[in-house]
Amino acid sequence: MFPTPDISHLNSADYQYVYEPAEDSFLLMDALEKDLQSLKSARPSVCLEIGCGSGIVSTFLAQMLGPDSFYLCTDINPKALEITRNTGQQNSVLLNPVLTDLASSLADRLENKIDVLLFNPPYVVTPSEEVGSSGIEAAWAGGVNGREVLDRLLPDVHRLLSSQGVFYLVIIKENKQGDIEAIMSKYQLEMTVVMSRRSGPEHLSVLKFTRNNP
């Protein structure tokens, strides 16, 4: 059992700018911990978390997998990246932040190099107009079906993942899991549901995608 990363350096002032870890964050960490053995045995070199927020999940991953991997974190919120780096430092792990949209400026050089890809996207169903800010709303505003941000990443996942690479994704029921599974299978990516949890009105799941033709 790995303890949750120390986020005592963060306070309510920070959470005006960055997503405060909540049930979705904890579910993702629990799912990664569940898969610890298979993650470790794959000996990942490059890990990328898109939308790192407070950095708690990348920190947790880095604590579990250790310093043999390189941890990149992206977010479109500049505050999130400063905070992410501090969270890494607070927990003695090295996180490498890049202010960029999804994986955009990294995708070409990281083509087929990402061993662990993580995304806890803005999944809340909101009007489309709320999507695309760079402030705190970007942490949850997912637009139609809560999918507008995620749908921009999905077609690129197969290009980002290494042959043994794995993609962990947090969704809620409204995001239409079956539809996501169908989209990803077109790219020869197979889905498993690692864990699900109900948190108030949200039915959360962590999905895992791997190549079915590595």
Next chain:
Amino acid sequence: MKLLTHNMLTSNIIKGVTKGFPLKIAASEVKVSEVDFNPEFIARMIPKMEWSALCQAAESIGQLGDLPKELAPEYESDEEFLKKAHHVLLEVEVKEGELICPESGRKFTIRNGIPNMLLNEEEVAK
């Protein structure tokens, strides 16, 4: 921004740019600090690097030292070499400065060690 990270960034996200690597560095503040040496990690990262781009970047900020510009065979077991590579990849950080697209000249700010690769809407390649 560590030089390892810099080696992973391109400006091909800009409309019309296809040769956006490596980004030129104009550094106004570079920090060198101590990072734990993990030879296994360095040996595994080197094959993923564009080595000449790494050397070029290091040289441009005066941090190349005596890092060889060509990889010797069996570098994975050369601890002296791995230490030098470790230094350049992980111990050198550009805190403030700019990254410049080699094709379009577009500048990306590095502030507090974080490169800002966000584009304006009109610049985005579709």
